Amino acid sequence: MEQIIKFIQTYSLLRMLLAFCCLIGIIFANAIVMGYLERKIAARIQRRWGPMEVGLQGWLQMILDGVKILSKQLIVPKDANRFLFRLAPLLCFTPVAMVFVALPISRSLYGINLNIGLIYIIAMGSINVFSILIAGWSSNNKYSLFGAMRSVAQNIAYEVPILLSLLAVVLTTSTFDLQEIVKAQSGPIWFVLYPNLFVAFVIYLIAGCAETNRAPFDLPEAESELTAGYHTEYSGFAFGLFAIAEYGNLFIMASIATIMFLGGWNGPFGFLSGPVMGAIWFLSKVFILMLTMMWVRWTYPRVRFDQLMNLAWKYLIPFSLVNLLITALVVKII
Amino acid sequence: MATQTKFDTQDKHRFLLNMGPQHPATHGVLRVVLEMDGEYTMGIDPILGYGHRMQEKMGESKVWPGFYPNTGRMDYVGAMPFNHGYVALIERMAGVTVPERAEYIRVITSELNRISSHLLGIGAYVLDLGAFTPILYAFDDREDILDALEDITGSRLTYCYYRAGGVSKDIDDTFIRRTRAFIENFRTRIPMYNDLVTNNIIFIKRTKDVGIITADMARRYGATGPVLRGSGIAYDIRKSEPYSVYSQFDFDIPTGENGDSLDRYNVRIHEMEQSLRIIEQALDKLPDGPVYEKPKKVKLQPGDCSFSVETARGALTYYLVGDGSETPYKLKIRVPSFSNLSLLREMCEGMLIADLVSAMGSLDLVIPEIDR
Numbered sequence: 176m177e178q179i180i181k182f183i184q185t186y187s188l189l190r191m192l193l194a195f196c197c198l199i200g201i202i203f204a205n206a207i208v209m210g211y212l213e214r215k216i217a218a219r220i221q222r223r224w225g226p227m228e229v230g231l232q233g234w235l236q237m238i239l240d241g242v243k244i245l246s247k248q249l250i251v252p253k254d255a256n257r258f259l260f261r262l263a264p265l266l267c268f269t270p271v272a273m274v275f276v277a278l279p280i281s282r283s284l285y286g287i288n289l290n291i292g293l294i295y296i297i298a299m300g301s302i303n304v305f306s307i308l309i310a311g312w313s314s315n316n317k318y319s320l321f322g323a324m325r326s327v328a329q330n331i332a333y334e335v336p337i338l339l340s341l342l343a344v345v346l347t348t349s350t351f352d353l354q355e356i357v358k359a360q361s362g363p364i365w366f367v368l369y370p371n372l373f374v375a376f377v378i379y380l381i382a383g384c385a386e387t388n389r390a391p392f393d394l395p396e397a398e399s400e401l402t403a404g405y406h407t408e409y410s411g412f413a414f415g416l417f418a419i420a421e422y423g424n425l426f427i428m429a430s431i432a433t434i435m436f437l438g439g440w441n442g443p444f445g446f447l448s449g450p451v452m453g454a455i456w457f458l459s460k461v462f463i464l465m466l467t468m469m470w471v472r473w474t475y476p477r478v479r480f481d482q483l484m485n486l487a488w489k490y491l492i493p494f495s496l497v498n499l500l501i502t503a504l505v506v507k508i509i
Numbered sequence: 510m511a512t513q514t515k516f517d518t519q520d521k522h523r524f525l526l527n528m529g530p531q532h533p534a535t536h537g538v539l540r541v542v543l544e545m546d547g548e549y550t551m552g553i554d555p556i557l558g559y560g561h562r563m564q565e566k567m568g569e570s571k572v573w574p575g576f577y578p579n580t581g582r583m584d585y586v587g588a589m590p591f592n593h594g595y596v597a598l599i600e601r602m603a604g605v606t607v608p609e610r611a612e613y614i615r616v617i618t619s620e621l622n623r624i625s626s627h628l629l630g631i632g633a634y635v636l637d638l639g640a641f642t643p644i645l646y647a648f649d650d651r652e653d654i655l656d657a658l659e660d661i662t663g664s665r666l667t668y669c670y671y672r673a674g675g676v677s678k679d680i681d682d683t684f685i686r687r688t689r690a691f692i693e694n695f696r697t698r699i700p701m702y703n704d705l706v707t708n709n710i711i712f713i714k715r716t717k718d719v720g721i722i723t724a725d726m727a728r729r730y731g732a733t734g735p736v737l738r739g740s741g742i743a744y745d746i747r748k749s750e751p752y753s754v755y756s757q758f759d760f761d762i763p764t765g766e767n768g769d770s771l772d773r774y775n776v777r778i779h780e781m782e783q784s785l786r787i788i789e790q791a792l793d794k795l796p797d798g799p800v801y802e803k804p805k806k807v808k809l810q811p812g813d814c815s816f817s818v819e820t821a822r823g824a825l826t827y828y829l830v831g832d833g834s835e836t837p838y839k840l841k842i843r844v845p846s847f848s849n850l851s852l853l854r855e856m857c858e859g860m861l862i863a864d865l866v867s868a869m870g871s872l873d874l875v876i877p878e879i880d881r
Contacts, residue, residue, distance in 0.1 A: 221645040317526050321548065321862075390639060391711055394863075402533060476711045477639025479863045480548065 191276060191287045198275040205426050206419040207237040213469055220473045247411035255408065256313040263310035264409065264416035270302040271423035278430050279353050281440040281453030292353040293341065293435075297334075300386075300427065303420070304330045307395065307405050310417075314408035322404025325480060326395035329385055332487035336382040339495035340375035343502040344435045347372065357439030365438035371505060374498045376436040378491055380464075383428040385483065387421070390472035394480055429464035433457060437464075522546055526862075530559045534637050534866045537876030541853075541869075543862070550865050553854045560880035568840035573599055573809060574673075576840070581667040583844065584878040587626035587821035589619045592671040597752060598816035598827040599673040603807040611675035611800045612754045617791045618658060618670065620784040621688065624695070625654040626821035627777045630873040634774065635706055637870035638715050643706050650691075650698055657687040675801030685792060692785050699782065707778065716771040720856050720868025723768055730855075731848040734823025735776040736872055740768035746819040758790045770871035777873070808835055822846050822873055846872075847879045 211226070211234060218225025226233030251257055277292050279285040289295050304327055311323020344366055345351060348359045359366075366372045385392035396404035406417045433439055437460050440453030447456075478486070529540040538559035544552030564583055568576045580595045581588035593615055600607060632647030655665045661680050662670040670677055706712055722732065727740040737744055743762040747755040763779030765772025809831030817826040823845025830839035849872045857865045 217641070221642050222649055223645065317524065317545075393639070473642050474705075475640060476635060476706075476709065476715060477863075478711055479715055479861065481861070482714055 187287060194276050194285075194287065195272060199272050202272060202275060202419060202423045202426075206422040207241065209422040209425065209465065210237045210240075210418070212466070216466065216469050217473045220470070241415065244415040245412055249409075249411040249413050252314060252316065252408050255315045259309050259313035260408075261413070263306045263313060264413040264420075266309065267303060267306035267420040268416045268423075270299045270306075271420050271427065274299045274427050275423070277353070278427070279357060279434065279439065280457050281450050283450045284454050285354070288352070288354050291351045293345065293351045293356075293431075296353075296427070296431065297338065297341070300424070301330070301334065303424065306420075310409070311405035314405075316408050318401045318403075319405050319407045322395040322401050322407070325401075326388065326405060328480075329388075329392070329394060329483060332484055333382045333385040333491075336378050336487060336491035336495045337386060339492065339499055340379040340382070341431070341435055343372055343375040343495075343499050346499070346502050346506050353434050353439075357434055357441065360438040361441050363444045365436065365441070367436040371498055371502045372436060375495065375502075376432065378495045378498070379432055379436070382487070382491055383432065384468060384471070385487070387424045387428050389425065389468055391475040391478050392483060393472075393477060394483060425465055425468065426461065429461040429468070430457075432464055433460040523551060534869065535876070536633060536870075536874065539850075539874065539876045539879070543865075545862070548861050548863075550857060550860055550862055553857055553865070555850055555853055557880055560877045562877075562881065564881040565840050565842055568842075569837050572835040573807070573837060576837075577672070578667070578669045581664070581669050582877070583842070583881045584626075584820060584822065584846075584875050585666050586629050586875050587622050588666060588668045589615075589622035589670065590818045590820035590825060592668055593619055593753070594816055594818040594820075594825050594827045596671040596673045597818065598814060598829055599807065599809075601816055602809060602814040602829065602831065603673070603804065605674050605804045605807065606802065608675055608799045608802060609754070609796050610679075610798045613791050613795050614676050614680055614800060615671060615753055616755065616758070617680070617688065617788050617795075618662070618668075618676075620788045620791075621654050621658060621691075622668070623821045624781050624784050625651045625658075627781050628654075630821070631702075631706075631774060631777050634870040634873065635712070637866050638712065640706070640709075640712070643702070646698075646702070646705070650695055653687070653691045653694070657684055657691065660684060660687075672801060672803075673807065674804045675799070677801065679800045685795075688788060688792065692789055695781075695785060699778065702778065707775070713771065715863075715867055716774060716871070717769060718767070719770045719864050720860075720871060721767060721769045722852055722856055726852065726855060727768070730852045732823070732852055733845045733848065734820070735773050735780065736823065736849045736852070738762060739765035739773035739776045739871075741766055746817050746824055750817065752816070752818060754791075755787075757794070758787045760784075760787050770867055773871045773873075806835075808833060809837060813839075820845060822875065822878070823849065842881060844878045844881060846874045846876075850874055850879055 214236070215225045215232075226236035229235040229239055251260055274296050276287055277285070277289055277295055279288065307326040308323045311319040311326070344356065347366065347369075348356050350356060367376045388395050396406070401407070406414055409417060440457040442452065442456050523544055523546050526543040526545045527540065528543055529535040530538040535541060540556040540559060542554040542556060543550045564579055567579055576595065577592070580591045584591050599605065628647040628651045632644030635643040658668065659665050661678055661684050662668045722736065722740050724740045724742050727737045727742065732740075733744065741764050743764050745762045746752070748762055760783045763776050763783065765776050809829070811831055811833050813828065813830040815826055815828040817824055819825075824843070825845060826843035828841040828843070829837050832838040852872070853869060857868050860868065
């Protein structure tokens with residue numbers, strides 16, 4: 176046993192592959208848990224029960240839904256580009272799995288530790304846009320195309336404030352290594368408690384909501400306008416992959432916020448930050464963030480597209496630029 | 510149905526977009542053909558007829574009491590005033606008297622129905638804007654009304670409760686107690702709607718100055734109801750030509766200022782408050798006595814007659830021509846949503862599609878009423 180562990184530790188490629196397989200499982204599990212929580216929380220906010228029939232409090236509902244989705248036929252619309260139409264869901268799902276590999280869930284629980292981990296995650300996260308564009312364009316449906324167009328514009332606009340707000344943290348720690356960034360917060364003070372980084376945190380959360388197409392920024396799949404946006408034509412497991420990737424992206428978004436601003440796997444005041452407790456701290460922070468986003472989603476109406484763009488270009492980007500400048504000055508002086 | 514629209518698609522940058530008949534924002538079977546330039550709607554062409562059931566012809570082919578159930582099936586959201594208009598028309602034509610208690614019951618049930626209709630209207634409107642929660646809160650309140658009305662009328666939506674000469678069943682103490690409890694409860698709920706929806710910054714940004722209908726424009730198209738009142742014209746048939754016992758109650762007609770979607774929404778919220786006032790007064794004054802005096806066999810005299818009532822969506826007019834038999838020779842129904850929908854083209858040309866959804870939702874259309 177020890178030999179196996181040693182073997183795995185020595186060969187990082189094998190470790191990465193193993194992690195990849197485990198993480199795909201985690202992504203699916205995450206989608207099931209999040210889907211269930213989302214439905215339950217939405218129901219509670221709306222004074223309903225939510226799923227109640229299958230299992231205690233309906234906890235098997237998502238698994239049954241998954242089985243149902245698996246058993247459905249993937250219908251490719253007439254005149255759709257068959258190859259691209261089938262490629263898009265895979266292209267949507269794969270980067271999520273690839274990002275999960277690099278997430279430091281605790282001190283020693285991670286797939287691979289890159290010294291440019293942050294850049295890697297951001298780069299992989301951007302591939303998502305391609306898949307949405309391909310999905311929207313190849314389905315040969317005007318509503319899908321609208322959704323895809325909106326999504327691309329939105330993602331490009333909101334990537335900038337995300338990068339700028341994360342850059343503030345990078346300036347403070349002078350490293351792109353996620354483990355190093357977490358370790359820099361092992362003291363009593365997490366980065367979110369610095370005034371300038373708190374601003375960056377808020378900007379990141381808003382932009383992150385938009386980046387993951389969550390309400391109030393869920394324009395690419397605005398139901399009342401575009402029926403279902405870019406995945407209107409998808410059925411069966413192709414649709415399921417989109418849904419899983421959406422929850423995966425949500426998890427990634429919350430994880431980055433946790434790592435960069437909320438101390439990652441550090442407990443409060445560095446309390447109990449071992450490999451196991453660290454993972455628990457990390458996951459609880461991530462889930463609190465995700466539940467907050469669900470709360471927002473089920474409360475607010477949707478913004479209009481020009482308002483969304485104005486928010487990014489007129490407010491978030493200038494604010495994050497100024498904030499970055501202030502951070503640079505602070506780092507230089509101290 | 511062939512796609513016949515007024516648009517020429519010579520311009521290669523423009524394309525046609527079919528919104529409906531199965532689209533979440535058209536609430537039913539309205540089909541709107543849009544000529545799009547990017548996300549801007551350059552041309553709008555509503556196409557009707559997907560829910561056509563020949564209601565007028567049905568009215569002309571059976572004896573007049575046989576049309577009672579049909580009246581509740583045109584506007585399935587606010588069916589009581591549709592009942593009311595028809596029975597009042599027959600009463601006017603045949604000179605049937607109605608016991609006073611029945612008139613009060615009509616007012617109470619009509620106003621309850623108006624509240625439930627407005628609740629659904631604003632709930633669905635906010636749903637169009639992307640907020641899923643308020644509609645379920647609205648349904649929660651609406652449920653109280655539907656339960657109360659179900660007890661006395663026997664149906665939850667497509668009521669057939671009024672008769673020429675009264676109402677089919679007297680209200681009981683349970684109904685009165687429930688209605689009073691609802692009024693008390695709903696008074697506390699309106700501030701909650703205001704907190705959750707009306708004062709929400711995103712909601713205001715999505716509705717303010719969107720879909721402006723000027724007073725002149727509303728007059729030209731014959732818009733009525735909250736759409737007209739949102740444009741600042743205080744026209745309400747309950748006040749301007751009071752029918753039933755509406756003249757005995759003290760209530761205001763809320764109006765808007767700019768005629769935008771937000772004003773129409775606010776008018777509906779305030780109208781619900783006024784309806785609560787009317788119900789409260791009616792319950793206090795409710796006289797004793799019979800609720801139904803069955804008229805002797807009514808033959809529709811040769812000649813014509815019309816009757817207008819204020820439904821939740823505006824002015825409804827029944828026009829009937831009799832020929833001495835029991836079957837109407839001609840029945841014409843003027844519904845409010847049809848005129849309100851005709852505003853859509855002028856109101857929305859050159860808008861973003863998101864604004865179109867917002868403006869169309871604020872008209873609170875019920876499609877089977879338009880097609881009827």
